[in-house]
Amino acid sequence: MAHHAEKITLNPGGTLKVPERPVVLFIEGDGTGPDIWAATQPVLDAAVAKAYGGERQLAWQEVLAGEKAFKETGSYLPEETLDTLRQFRVALKGPLTTPIGGGFRSLNVTLRQVLDLYACIRPVRYYQGVPSPMKEPQKIDMVIFRENTEDVYAGIEWPANSDEARRLIAFLNQELGCSLDGGAAIGIKPMTERCSKRLIRMALKYALEHGRKSLTLMHKGNIMKYTEGAFQNWGYEVALELGEQVVPEAELGRYHGQAPAGKVVLKDRLADNLFQQILLRPEEYAVIATPNLNGDYISDALAAQVGGLGMAPGANIGDGCAIFEATHGSAPKYAGLDKVNPGSLILSGAMLLEYLGWHEAAQRIHQALPRVLAAGEATYDLARQLPGTREISCSQFGQSLIKQMG
Numbered sequence: 001m002a003h004h005a006e007k008i009t010l011n012p013g014g015t016l017k018v019p020e021r022p023v024v025l026f027i028e029g030d031g032t033g034p035d036i037w038a039a040t041q042p043v044l045d046a047a048v049a050k051a052y053g054g055e056r057q058l059a060w061q062e063v064l065a066g067e068k069a070f071k072e073t074g075s076y077l078p079e080e081t082l083d084t085l086r087q088f089r090v091a092l093k094g095p096l097t098t099p100i101g102g103g104f105r106s107l108n109v110t111l112r113q114v115l116d117l118y119a120c121i122r123p124v125r126y127y128q129g130v131p132s133p134m135k136e137p138q139k140i141d142m143v144i145f146r147e148n149t150e151d152v153y154a155g156i157e158w159p160a161n162s163d164e165a166r167r168l169i170a171f172l173n174q175e176l177g178c179s180l181d182g183g184a185a186i187g188i189k190p191m192t193e194r195c196s197k198r199l200i201r202m203a204l205k206y207a208l209e210h211g212r213k214s215l216t217l218m219h220k221g222n223i224m225k226y227t228e229g230a231f232q233n234w235g236y237e238v239a240l241e242l243g244e245q246v247v248p249e250a251e252l253g254r255y256h257g258q259a260p261a262g263k264v265v266l267k268d269r270l271a272d273n274l275f276q277q278i279l280l281r282p283e284e285y286a287v288i289a290t291p292n293l294n295g296d297y298i299s300d301a302l303a304a305q306v307g308g309l310g311m312a313p314g315a316n317i318g319d320g321c322a323i324f325e326a327t328h329g330s331a332p333k334y335a336g337l338d339k340v341n342p343g344s345l346i347l348s349g350a351m352l353l354e355y356l357g358w359h360e361a362a363q364r365i366h367q368a369l370p371r372v373l374a375a376g377e378a379t380y381d382l383a384r385q386l387p388g389t390r391e392i393s394c395s396q397f398g399q400s401l402i403k404q405m406g
Contacts, residue, residue: 005059008089008356010320016089018356023059025084029094030066031330032340032394037094039342039398043365044092044349046402051361061088065107066096077107082114090356091323092349095330108316108325109155112148117316117323118195119202120146122299123351127366129373130307131385137306139283143212144302145203146295148316150190151227153292157187191227191291196234202317203289204238207264208245214259215246217268218290218298231291232268239266271298278302303327310340310381313347315355322355324348338393341379343369346401364405371404372397 006019028037041060048056063081070076085091098106111117122144126137134140158165165186172178180186200217207215221229239246247259249267259265267285269277271294278285278301288298303312314327326344334340346365353362373382376389377400383391392400 003057007087010089014319016320016356018358020055021057021059022090022356023061023088024352025061025063025088025091027063027065027081027091027093027096028068029326029330030068030097031095031332031335032337033066033094033096033326033330035334035336035338035340035394036326036342036345039394040092040345040349043346043398043401044353044361046405047350047353047361047364048358050364050405051358056358056361063091065093065111077110085111085115085323086321089321090352092345092352093323093325094345095326095328097330097332109153111323112316115318115321115323116149117318117321118147118149119199119317120144120148120295120299120314121206121317121351122146122295122303122312122314122327124299124302124306124312126306127311127373128370129386130311131382132305132307134279134305140278140302140306142278142282142285142302143203143206143210143287144295144299145199145206145287145289146299147195147199147289147291149292150192150195151292152187152189153296154188154190156190158185160185189224189227191231193230193234196231196291197238200231200235200238200289201241203287204242204246204264204266207287208242208262211262212264212286214265214267214285215287215289216274216285217266218271218274218288218294219268220271220294222270228271228291235266235268235289274298275301278305299327308381309344310379311343311347313344313351315348315351317355322352324352324355338395339380340394341381342394342398343379346398365401368401368404372400375400375404 003021005021005023008022009017011017028034063084065077065081069078096107125141161183168186169180169182172180204215217232217235219228219232221232246266247263249265303309309328312327315324325348328344350362350365377392378389379397380391383389
């Protein structure tokens with residue numbers, strides 16, 4: 001290999017400048033993280049090798065987070081890890097454990113907030129052969145852009161009957177004319193123009209660059225008029241910035257109901273209605289931009305329609321920094337058993353390749369996956385739903401993918 005490892009940098013316009021052998025960081029993760037990482041790395045390396053014949057290569061470098069970091073450094077998220085992520089910009093991450101109801105705060109949330117990874121991006125598509133509860137799962141091919149930094153996930157809340165909650169309720173009742181129960185728990189839902197617009201702008205640019213026909217603003221603006229309703233309004237303002245490239249759905253009449261090639265139709269749907277639509281008419285939706293809570297719900301609901309979180313990739317992306325990750329938990333009871341499905345992390349790795357602009361390598365993975373299932377091989381979670389399929393281990397699944405790349 002002639003090329004030495006180099007950092008990914010940013011061009012003056014903010015786009016990535018990717019060398020032939022970029023340094024890409026990885027965090028193994030907790031629980032089953034080491035198992036799925038060990039199955040994933042060879043798949044990504046093989047896809048790059050087969051697509052570019054040795055001209056390009058990923059230079060992997062480990063950074064520590066989670067239980068492994070705590071054992072080695074005494075911190076679950078060392079400052080050195082954050083500095084390295086800022087410096088090298090792109091990472092692939094296994095699942096990290098967060099205790100429920102106490103202990104340290106979610107590492108995933110902390111990473112997003114500290115690195116300002118404001119867009120949670122979840123592509124949802126169906127791979128032939130994956131068991132699905134839907135009659136026509138192949139109609140689903142959507143990318144969710146979920147705002148990642150505010151909404152009720154900002155974590156601004158106080159327990160029922162606490163001093164803070166009582167003081168806030170007294171203020172709301174006396175100063176602002178509310179009539180809240182004095183013993184209520186209180187949560188605050190902040191949503192800003194800046195954060196909403198940058199998320200919608202990223203989603204619209206993605207739709208234009210990837211030839212997606214529409215972008216749908218998903219919101220509950222009929223009830224939460226000044227937060228979710230504002231998200232909808234800000235979406236239309238961003239569309240105006242992009243001029244003729246974006247056509248609001250209401251103006252489709254000018255084009256006889258069909259937007260011309262190269263333009264994106266801007267739709268908006270109430271959240272409850274869109275949950276119906278993704279079941280009844282999924283083919284009408286390509287990219288969805290939405291506030292934090294809606295995005296959490298709809299991305300998992302869509303993942304279930306195409307076969308569950310075991311195969312759902314995801315990424316948290318900001319301006320010039322991106323972490324690609326398995327979307328499922330760490331499943332500690334299966335740790336070290338070489339058993340679980342590595343599909344989510346492998347497909348997140350394919351997203352990483354696309355982010356680098358290495359689409360040919362990503363395609364190798366997308367094409368190989370249905371071939372493995374067609375050959376009658378799958379990890380236990382899929383094999384038990386597919387009669388006549390041979391159950392293979394986590395690492396064997398990775399090796400079968402490499403074989404099927406041809």
